[in-house]
Amino acid sequence: MSASLEHLRVLLVDDDADQRFVLRRQLARRGITDVEEAADGASAVREAEHHRPDLVVLDLAMPGQSGMDVLPELQAVAADSRIVVLSNLPAHRVRSATERRGAYGFVSKRTEPDRVVEELLLAAALIDGSRRSTVRLGADRSAPSLARAMVRSTLDEAGEDLLMTAELLISELVTNAVEHAAAAPSVTLDLSPDRLRVEVADDDPRGVEPRSPRPDQAGGRGLGLVDRLADRWGQDATDRGKVVWFEIARR
Structure with missing residues (x-):
């Protein structure tokens, strides 16, 4: 236009x-x-x-x-x-x-x-609603909380449903990076008028895949949630490790 x-x-x-x-x-x-x-x-x-x-x-x-x-x-x-x-x-x-x-x-x-x-x-896509931000988190238990705060700051006016889903999924990916990859993850949020893309990068080259934990197991459901709630998700190898990402359409 x-x-x-x-x-x-x-x-x-x-x-x-x-x-x-x-x-x-x-x-x-x-x-x-x-x-x-x-x-x-x-x-x-x-x-x-x-x-x-x-x-x-x-x-x-x-x-x-x-x-x-x-x-x-x-x-x-x-x-x-x-x-x-x-x-x-x-x-x-x-x-x-x-x-x-x-x-x-x-x-x-x-x-x-x-x-x-x-x-x-x-x-109507008559103005540009794009926002992009990146932050490097520590490899400790505070990382998921900081990632959720980043989501709230970036998506403050993007809608409650999108905010809640993004907070949940980014927390799972960051927790995986800290606990399983023993890495200090880098998080990038890319918000456009059409969709939200979240990338969590770490230095561990090993890929990830959804698991099916027993009902009595406390963990192991993170990627399963991503698979169910995100519109698209995947992982890409990088020179230093990998990036796990997901996208949610702005409905």
Whole structure:
């Protein structure tokens, strides 16, 4: 998308006039003032065809034609628009369906008010939400706790589900490096608008693999958790040892 934020054309589609008013004010604070509004699906299609917005912010629960119903029509009349759903409905219930119908992203209406516009722009990939940080940890029992703190600092606004999963998995990988590789691991977090990638590097060249511990065993489940909860994971050899990594999509 080539348009700058100041020249961004936005269409707000929501039957709640108060919601549209608040969003318009929040957009204005970011310098975005070319904003049109629609209170229902039919007027949304007309406005999208006429206004050709760069960004459509679409509510789902509207009387008559719902946001879900109108998504394909919006795509048809304004194919270059990035449609982001802003809804009170749970993301896990509707996100996949909205994406199949043409939505570019999803933002919850429960997002903190001063973060809504930022999250909408991130979901539409209109601003760069990438963050990358690397830290070298000690080879002691404090390493997992420091790794979790690094995750919380980097993912402070990335969503509670992503934060909790990343904290759990990074703790397992760092614990493996300290206890089994007897190494001081280096941790890299790479957060983009699409996904989180975590890399834990150590100086031990021996590979790792998930185990199946007995129910009465206290440990040995770390990589099994990574295998179940991450979207992708793997390990790569390096000149000094290996890197074990995982990725989680930002849903």
